[in-house]
Amino acid sequence: MGVLSSQLRNGFASPTLRIPVPLGTVVKLKRGKLLADLARHGDEVVVARGGQGGISLLEMQEHQKKKMMSLTTNIMRDDSDKALVFGQAGEEVSLQLILRVVADVGLVGLPNAGKSTLLAAITMAKPDIADYPFTTLMPNLGRLNGDPSLGPGQFSSEATLADLPGLIEGAHLGKGLGRNFLRHLRRTRLLVHVVDAAAEDPVRDYRTVKDELRMYNPDYLERPYIVVLNKIDVPKAMERLPNLTEEISRIGIDKTSLPLVIDGDQTDVPEGEKKVKEIEEYPRPFAVVGVSVLKGIRINEMLKEIRAALLSCRDGIGSHELSG
Ligand SMILES: Nc1nc2c(ncn2[C@@H]2O[C@H](COP(=O)(O)OP(=O)(O)OP(=O)(O)O)[C@@H](O)[C@H]2O)c(=O)[nH]1
Numbered sequence: 001m002g003v004l005s006s007q008l009r010n011g012f013a014s015p016t017l018r019i020p021v022p023l024g025t026v027v028k029l030k031r032g033k034l035l036a037d038l039a040r041h042g043d044e045v046v047v048a049r050g051g052q053g054g055i056s057l058l059e060m061q062e063h064q065k066k067k068m069m070s071l072t073t074n075i076m077r078d079d080s081d082k083a084l085v086f087g088q089a090g091e092e093v094s095l096q097l098i099l100r101v102v103a104d105v106g107l108v109g110l111p112n113a114g115k116s117t118l119l120a121a122i123t124m125a126k127p128d129i130a131d132y133p134f135t136t137l138m139p140n141l142g143r144l145n146g147d148p149s150l151g152p153g154q155f156s157s158e159a160t161l162a163d164l165p166g167l168i169e170g171a172h173l174g175k176g177l178g179r180n181f182l183r184h185l186r187r188t189r190l191l192v193h194v195v196d197a198a199a200e201d202p203v204r205d206y207r208t209v210k211d212e213l214r215m216y217n218p219d220y221l222e223r224p225y226i227v228v229l230n231k232i233d234v235p236k237a238m239e240r241l242p243n244l245t246e247e248i249s250r251i252g253i254d255k256t257s258l259p260l261v262i263d264g265d266q267t268d269v270p271e272g273e274k275k276v277k278e279i280e281e282y283p284r285p286f287a288v289v290g291v292s293v294l295k296g297i298r299i300n301e302m303l304k305e306i307r308a309a310l311l312s313c314r315d316g317i318g319s320h321e322l323s324g
């Protein structure tokens, strides 16, 4: 203890430990209490306070020293009656960190529909692309530039896109990659359904994805969305395009023809008493476009629809008008 007695002095404060996390990280205590949602750049939260540092009583006035020593038993003395208060350990916490990506647009669809190819076609993102299902295991993010034709207003049409892993029937029960990544849609305001128009039954595929979304969170089906019928470079897909577009445009309710008071509004109905709605009872797509994201066919038409949909729902979900 020789060293200590010759160095009885206040401890150094240790530097703040900052742990960087991805944007969109939700911080919870292990028991589930929400501490913070770090959704904006620069957001910070203190999760554990440091301990009280050690205090040297060496230089203190005698009466102060007595007072201090009466307040704590946590005292150490040496032979010459120099004294110090030991430092205390800092807080310890167990945390649950949940990532919910921050994106304006969520790309959804069956595996192999071309979601990652679409992201790569319109942003600088370089996601893995392959002709086998479940190529994407984690969300990929890409940034869509503003529309230059809008002049100074172009920044209002910038958006972040999230390419998600493919969904399959039963995903909400854990099939395929399961439902876990669907939480990443929470913050999006527009969904883009990517459908392989060359597949055996594109309408069934589209319904499958809607069904899985509905079972995960029915609110996802209330959000504005567009449908991209992909792979029209394949002749079979191109031939079907008019019929497919027609059929898919008509699935859902046409909000423009509804009276102002919507009967089916269940916002105030307690959870559990909500009626399970059919796919047909949710809004129709904002637009349906045929493209080939691989061959670059009609990409501009698709971008126009994505931007138009984004602009119309800029002020929040549900404030858009449905076309067609
Ligand atoms: N012919 C054709 N093939 C395409 C098109 N778009 C994507 N593909 C092909 O379809 C396959 C799947 O593409 P991905 O972009 O990886 O599909 P994904 O939807 O991201 O698939 P998961 O990540 O598994 O969900 C690849 O072989 C692509 O080259 C297209 O417009 N036309």
Ligand SMILES: [Mg+2]
Pocket (backbone or CB within 6 Å): 115, 116, 117, 128, 129, 135, 136, 163, 164, 165, 166
């Ligand atoms: Mg992918």
